[in-house]
Amino acid sequence: MNSKEVFFIGCAPHVTPYLKQELAECNLIPFEENYTGLFVKATFQEAIMLNYKLITASRILWLIDKFKADDQKQLTQKLMRIRWSDYFSEKKYITVTSQTNHPTINNSMFLNQLCKDAVVDFFQKNYNTRPDSGPLRSEVVIHVHWQHDQVWVYLDTSGEQLNKHGYRQNPFKAPVQENLAAAILYATGWDKKSSFINPMCGSGTFAIEAALMAGHCSPLLDRVNFGYMHLFNYDRKIHKQIKSKLEDEKDFTDMPTIVATDNNGYAIKATRENASRAGVEHYLEMEKCDFKETNIPEGPGIVLVNPPYGERLGEKEDLAALYTSIGDFFKQKCKGKTGFIFTGELELAKKVGLRTSARIPFFNGTIECRLLKYDLY
Numbered sequence: 546m547n548s549k550e551v552f553f554i555g556c557a558p559h560v561t562p563y564l565k566q567e568l569a570e571c572n573l574i575p576f577e578e579n580y581t582g583l584f585v586k587a588t589f590q591e592a593i594m595l596n597y598k599l600i601t602a603s604r605i606l607w608l609i610d611k612f613k614a615d616d617q618k619q620l621t622q623k624l625m626r627i628r629w630s631d632y633f634s635e636k637k638y639i640t641v642t643s644q645t646n647h648p649t650i651n652n653s654m655f656l657n658q659l660c661k662d663a664v665v666d667f668f669q670k671n672y673n674t675r676p677d678s679g680p681l682r683s684e685v686v687i688h689v690h691w692q693h694d695q696v697w698v699y700l701d702t703s704g705e706q707l708n709k710h711g712y713r714q715n716p717f718k719a720p721v722q723e724n725l726a727a728a729i730l731y732a733t734g735w736d737k738k739s740s741f742i743n744p745m746c747g748s749g750t751f752a753i754e755a756a757l758m759a760g761h762c763s764p765l766l767d768r769v770n771f772g773y774m775h776l777f778n779y780d781r782k783i784h785k786q787i788k789s790k791l792e793d794e795k796d797f798t799d800m801p802t803i804v805a806t807d808n809n810g811y812a813i814k815a816t817r818e819n820a821s822r823a824g825v826e827h828y829l830e831m832e833k834c835d836f837k838e839t840n841i842p843e844g845p846g847i848v849l850v851n852p853p854y855g856e857r858l859g860e861k862e863d864l865a866a867l868y869t870s871i872g873d874f875f876k877q878k879c880k881g882k883t884g885f886i887f888t889g890e891l892e893l894a895k896k897v898g899l900r901t902s903a904r905i906p907f908f909n910g911t912i913e914c915r916l917l918k919y920d921l922y
């Protein structure tokens with residue numbers, strides 16, 4: 546529990562700078578990074594804490610073995626040599642996920658099956674029993690990463706991914722994933738004290754994440770199942786201590802003004818329900834109105850807009866006018882604030898008619914997006 550182990554913390558492309566910031570807040574410094582995550586040395590206890598605290602991460606993988614495999618036979622033989630029974634009981638339900646660029650594998654389901662068979666065969670050979678397995682990610686999750694001839698074998702301490710923060714039962718239209726919204730908030734550089742204004746709030750993801758951040762509240766504190774809970778290293782007493790420390794860190798006194806508006810009544814209803822589930826509905830000013838009518842508080846702050854996406858041609862034309870009016874709104878009503886537009890419609894963004902001071906790349910699923918920054922003097 547107290548020895549330092551290697552963990553890979555996964556995130557969406559372009560999110561590593563914000564994940565690094567979050568780790569620094571937990572006094573951890575990664576020793577290596579790639580496009581979709583960071584390697585860090587931490588104790589199992591710290592990994593439990595990170596599962597609650599890292600709001601921009603997608604999963605936390607514990608590296609338990611690393612070896613060379615040229616072909617499928619070597620891969621399965623070496624997987625069977627791992628002492629799986631040192632990590633979890635044969636009574637556990639196991640799920641295997643994998644990622645590879647190996648030329649003999651063109652279907653990751655096939656690789657999952659291959660690896661799962663090796664693990665089950667280990668238990669069959671040594672304990673004459675076969676653990677139950679399937680795709681549910683509900684208990685032990687094993688992740689195998691096979692690049693060229695190198696294999697990294699992980700136990701997924703998150704189990705179910707960390708992308709969802711649990712409060713959004715009502716997603717309304719085209720919502721951004723919760724951990725992406727958190728990364729975007731980090732990218733805005735919001736200080737958690739000045740006002741945060743989110744016209745076109747949809748299901749309220751940005752405003753809810755902002756309230757949770759300002760209140761030092763981990764969104765996943767109510768989640769009852771994580772992958773680490775199914776491993777022998779899991780200690781209930783220590784887990785309880787970690788959770789109560791995180792509960793104590795919550796501080797909703799002195800909250801900044803957070804405004805969420807949308808011209809669709811169902812969006813405001815979704816925002817209200819989701820905010821209530823997250824425990825932050827009292828810290829949000831919600832209103833059904835056109836974005837131009839949004840009440841902008843005095844003083845410094847952030848105005849973040851995530852306009853709709855257009856799928857058909859007519860919609861694209863309407864959207865061009867919408868983008869122009871967002872530019873006018875920024876100029877006329879948001880002086881002294883920093884404006885941001887998060888969009889995948891890079892052509893339409895030109896219609897805003899204001900000079901950007903930064904264009905920060907992101908991916909929303911497979912869509913390449915930008916967070917456009919406008920200094921509104």
Ligand SMILES: C[S@@+](CC[C@H](N)C(=O)[O-])C[C@H]1O[C@@H](n2cnc3c(N)ncnc32)[C@H](O)[C@@H]1O
Pocket residue numbers: 716717718719720721744745746747748749750751806807808809812834835836837851852853854
């Ligand atoms: C892409 S969605 C925002 C999704 C949001 N970020 C989330 O995570 O749920 C765009 C939102 O803009 C709203 N909208 C479109 N035109 C608007 C307008 N003129 N005034 C206010 N809201 C508008 C839509 O109702 C929709 O909820």
